[in-house]
Amino acid sequence: MITTDFVPGSPCWLDLGAPDVEAATAFYRAVFGWQAEPHGGQGAGGYTLFRLDGKAVGAVGPLTEDGARSAWTLYFHTSDADASVKAVERAGGSVRVAPAGVGTDDGRFAQLTDPQGAEFAVWEPARYPGVEAADGPGTLVWTELYTTDPAAAQTFYKSVFGWSTQDMPLPGGGGTYTLLTPAGCSEERMHGGLMGVPADLLGPGGKPYWHPVFGCQDCDATVGLATGNGGTLSMGPETAEGVGRLAVCTDPAGAEFVVLTPEGRG
Secondary structure: OOOOOOOOOOEEEEEEEEEOHHHHHHHHHHHOOOEEEHHHOOOOOOOOOEOOOOEEEEEEEEEOOOOOOEEEEEEOOOOOOHHHHHHHHHOOEEEEEEEEEOOOOOEEEEEOOOOOOOEEEEEEEOOOOOOOOOOEEHHHHHEEEEEEEEEHHHHHHHHHOOOEEEEEOHHOOOOOEEEEEOOOOHHHOEEEEEEOHHHHOOHHOOOOOEEEEEOEEEEEEEEHHHOOOOOOOEEEEEEEEOOOEEEEEEOOOOOOEEEEOOOOOO
């Protein structure tokens, strides 16, 4: 489960890079009931917080990198962004945005890329720890990496974050799914998974990527809201034994996310 008492390497924030912030805000408001709040006095179209029942659950902002496509970025907690950047570079990853401060004293972040090409970020909190709600409907419940080289990805993230891993076979001989847990934590703090996917099934450019999994009360109804508001359905809805009912969706600008009604919670 993902919690808000963050430890090193645990997911702590996520934001969406979008070509049209206001359009993205309208879509996710319709799908998850999120409220939108411009951050730091910014006007419409700037960095905008998503809230659910008053609690921050993520954000959206304009695309800032040349050639970037709309996508969600997952941030992992660190007590030292500079040290995390050095660990990424030692392990063969690269730095897209060097550590920088946010606001007066919110915290520091860095944007990074693993050796296979999957983009992620780290967050060193000061005044602002991260998401204020998780592991429930309309919030982040899981993180997932699709990669072309799962063994190399495991080695990289273990080196950077110290994650422990546990392999499990996928049904029907579909390969292996690797479960991820922050260093030194019990399986109750398991926060995500990674799996190998051929490059030709990874979309534009065949580049590996992370995506968020959002909880929902009714997967089918949430898919209906997504497709009814301009999104598309990539997979499902389908029921996965021991997991729940899930579907892979894409928002109108092409950013992928998963919706999940966990088993026993529907």
